[in-house]
Amino acid sequence: GENVEQHPSTLSVQEGDSxxxxxxxxxxxxxxxxxxxxxxxxxxxxxxDIRSNVGEKKDQRIAVTLNKTAKHFxxxxxxxxxxxxxxxxxxxxxxxxxxxxxxxxxxxxxxxxP
Amino acid sequence: GAGVSQSPRYxxxxxxxxxxxxxxxxxxxxxxxxxxxxxxxxPEFLTYFQNExxxxxxxxxxxxxxAERPEGSVSTLKxxxxxxxxxxxxxxxxxxAVLxxxxxxxxxxxxxxxx
Numbered sequence: 001g002e003n004v005e006q007h008p009s010t011l012s013v014q015e016g017d018s019x020x021x022x023x024x025x026x027x028x029x030x031x032x033x034x035x036x037x038x039x040x041x042x043x044x045x046x047x048x049d050i051r052s053n054v055g056e057k058k059d060q061r062i063a064v065t066l067n068k069t070a071k072h073f074x075x076x077x078x079x080x081x082x083x084x085x086x087x088x089x090x091x092x093x094x095x096x097x098x099x100x101x102x103x104x105x106x107x108x109x110x111x112x113x114p
Numbered sequence: 115g116a117g118v119s120q121s122p123r124y125x126x127x128x129x130x131x132x133x134x135x136x137x138x139x140x141x142x143x144x145x146x147x148x149x150x151x152x153x154x155x156x157p158e159f160l161t162y163f164q165n166e167x168x169x170x171x172x173x174x175x176x177x178x179x180x181a182e183r184p185e186g187s188v189s190t191l192k193x194x195x196x197x198x199x200x201x202x203x204x205x206x207x208x209x210x211a212v213l214x215x216x217x218x219x220x221x222x223x224x225x226x227x228x229x
Contacts, residue, residue: 105156
């Protein structure tokens, strides 16, 4: 099965600075990599995703990069705002034997200091 | 509906009690997933349905856990003889079609506390 490692586990940045969260995955067959934001007491919310045939994707202040060779993908948040404070999870879609599993990292708690 | 709906939001069960957790996916979504999220951890896969077929139940921790989706829409996760280690948030997600790696949308979860 797939294994996803996520770093750092906690991250504090000043408002307006950038934040970067990095993940690695183990299964080269994984082809879809979403990022989720989870606020306290809520379910994970998809914020951006990238497929294996793309190296980079950007949506306003959020960007994701993928290095298939190194099996790395990263989330970049620019011009951080206090409302960006939450736990962020990366995930990799593993498919095999007719099943499809999203395997999650352990999460990064981002704190944006006003 | 507008999103994935889960009920109840909170459930307190006495050890040994059976519980049933309900998930209403987004209308028309073929794929449905159940995840277990322990405090401070990422979601862990439990089981996957494609329509009414349970294609993968490899993540279910024990035979006390059972999931069904009889008509390919609403799903129920049942836990028999609950134990303290079952305390967690149980998340349901649905997706229009997994093959193309389309987005999975999560519900708010059911927080289960076993006392």
